Amino acid sequence: MTDTRLKHYGWGREGEGMSEEERKFVLGRYHVKFGTDEFDTVAVPGLEELSLREPRIVPAPSLAPFCTSERYDRAAHTYGKSYPDYVRAMLGNYDSAPDVVAYPRNESEISAVMDWAGSVGASLTPFGGGSSVCGGVEPRVDGIKHKAAVSLDLRNLSKVIEVDSLSRVASIEAGAYGPFLENQLKPHNFTLRHFPQSFEYSTLGGWIATRSGGHFASLHTHIDDFVESLRVVTPAGVLETRRLPGSGAGPSPDRMFIGSEGILGVISRAWMRLQPRPKFRAGASVRFPSFFDAACAVRAVAQGGLYPSNCRILDPQEALNTGAADGSAAIMVLAFESGDHPLDAWFARALECCADHRGTPEPATARDAHLQGAAGIWRNAFIRMPYAREFLTPAGLINDTFESAITWDRFESFHDKVKTATECAILEATGIKGEVTCRFTHVYPDGPAPYFSFHARGRHGALLEQWQAIKNAASDALITAGGTITHHHAVGRDHRPWYDRQRPALFAAALRAAKRELDPQGMLNPGVLIDA
Missing domain, CATH: 3.30.43.10 (Uridine Diphospho-n-acetylenolpyruvylglucosamine Reductase, domain 2)
Structure with a gap:
């Protein structure tokens, strides 16, 4: 972190934001979507x-x-x-x-x-x-x-306390922001390599408490995979779990706190598994005639045990919105990386899987393909995207996302039901046709994590009600269709009604009992996950 303060309203630090050219591009997409040259924009109080x-x-x-x-x-x-x-x-x-x-x-x-x-x-x-x-x-x-x-x-608890190079783990305080954490690991030639979209403006403790999804699209998809042990301060006392590479001794105490969203205690530090810094890379952007063709290729790659670091796909409209393509094709951003060995065989096999499903790679060199063409454009758009909301919201535009996960056998039906329900809700709530797009963020042998974005033209004075109507319809649809209310964005209060439907009742009772024991007064983050 620098000395510049984080904004009290908006994304990032004070003085940061989209350039005029970026703003023009983003707003231009909305002018086209809604057929207007200007939006009713309100001033945000200082x-x-x-x-x-x-x-x-x-x-x-x-x-x-x-x-x-x-x-x-x-x-x-x-x-x-x-x-x-x-x-x-x-x-x-x-x-x-x-x-x-x-x-x-x-x-x-x-x-x-x-x-x-x-x-x-x-x-x-x-x-x-x-x-x-x-x-x-x-x-x-x-x-x-x-x-x-x-x-x-916890920003003052931000140090990497110890690095065990032999076991390839480090003890890190929970208040470390992503860049500061990585800068401390760099002299040891290691990286945590957990890069959520919020990497610059989020902390290790936040990642663990919310079961954050990160850089790796397969294999090590969540922060869970990197936690070796935890130290947690609770109102009832301090507990520390044992450092072990694995254990079969009963339910994992670490797992009780990973994803607990601050209701059971405050994670103060953790031993985290590290990665060697990448030395070998291979990647490409691949075009597909349709989103479902691209999904079939992703399934083949995931089930082939190739474990790419990136295997995200964008539907044609999502690709257009980010400038990664012209809207005529779905795009796969494919990448492999290793700190140990060349990746030619894995990369070649993944391209064969893509070709089997009508995928055509863009020309690029293997060395830096992850920074070229559609892949590079999308990567930049992904990192810069959060800055847009601070000027889109005052323009009365409702732009939001929600993500889920579903098994492959139900994916196509799930995708269509959720997208249709969200589109109908936008029209009903605003009276204006909106737009819903989809991409994959993470993939597994048994299913993908679809990530939906929706865009609507709202009305000042009714934005919260309109957003809630759309959110309700989308969430109802994905729960009814068998998905999870969140793959990596956590539950918070916005997802509570659907988490209550997804979560087994007896587990809720067990979680309440744990909270009573660790937080007898129910002071920690009330209303999140459960009611005390």
Whole structure:
């Protein structure tokens, strides 16, 4: 991280954003979609214009050195980056701002904040980088059990403490942001190689708590695969799991905290499995006549045990929207990498699988194909995409995504049902035909992780209601069709109604029992995953 602050509204750091050329390209796509030359755009209030209520609590004197109730800190810890978060921030609604933001410097200070929050009846929301897109970091107060709110930001716990080169693992503090983490591993010639879209603005602890999906499209798809052991601070005490390459000793305690979204405790550090830095690469962009042709090729590659680092496909409209193609073909972004051996045989076999399903690779050199042509254009668009929402939302445009996973035997039917339901919901909610596109983010031998994007022209004054109607229809459709409510975006509060339908009732009871034991006062991130 640099010294530049993260924005309280928008993506990234203050002063960052899309260039004028990028903005023109993105807005141009929407002008064409909706047949208009301009949109009704509202002004977003600046930081000093926000109306924040007075803090309801004051930190104990012993906590004052690392706690604050300053305007910026409270505003920056009010919301994540979901569409409804942007709308409410755009409208200047910061009613849920935390009363206090704590920046502990060690585990003792985390425990001290927990003890103090419990004593004053405050909820406590663990906060990584605030990049949640599912309502996972907004402080909540019910006025009865919780009368105030504290946000707990771990950015001061950001060190790589130890590297075990022989076992190829490292002990890393949970508040380390992606770039700072990688910079500390680089002198050891290792990398965690977990690159979610939010890499620059999210933390290791956030990745673990939300079961983040990362760089690898196959094999090591989630942060789960890299966790060797955890250390967690809970209101009931501190626990640490044993460092082991594997174990059959009962249910895994690590697995209980991976994906727990801050409701059971605060992950303070973890031993993480590392990767050698890549020395060999091979890749290509491959064109297909249709999205389903491309999906068949992906299945062949996944079931062939080739394990590419990237095997993402974009439907024709998705490829057009990102500038990766002209809308006449589906695109596969295919790449292999290794720190140990050349990849010619794996790459050649993957191209044979593509050819079997009418795939044609674009001309490119194997060395840097992942940066060339459609692959390079899409990669850049993928990284820059989150910056667009901060100017699209004030223009009354509803652009959002949702992702799932489904087995291969149900994929085509699933895709059509979910896409149709979402398109119908857009038309019903806004009165204007919208657009729904699809790509794959991760792939498995038994099925893909489809990632849908939807675009609608909303109406100021009704954006939240319109978004919710579309979200409800899409989520109902994917749950009914057998998918998961989220493959890697976590549950938060936005996905709770459908997570409640997906999750077995007896498991919910067991999770509540675990929360009662670890968080007796129910202070940690109330409303996420379960109700206490």
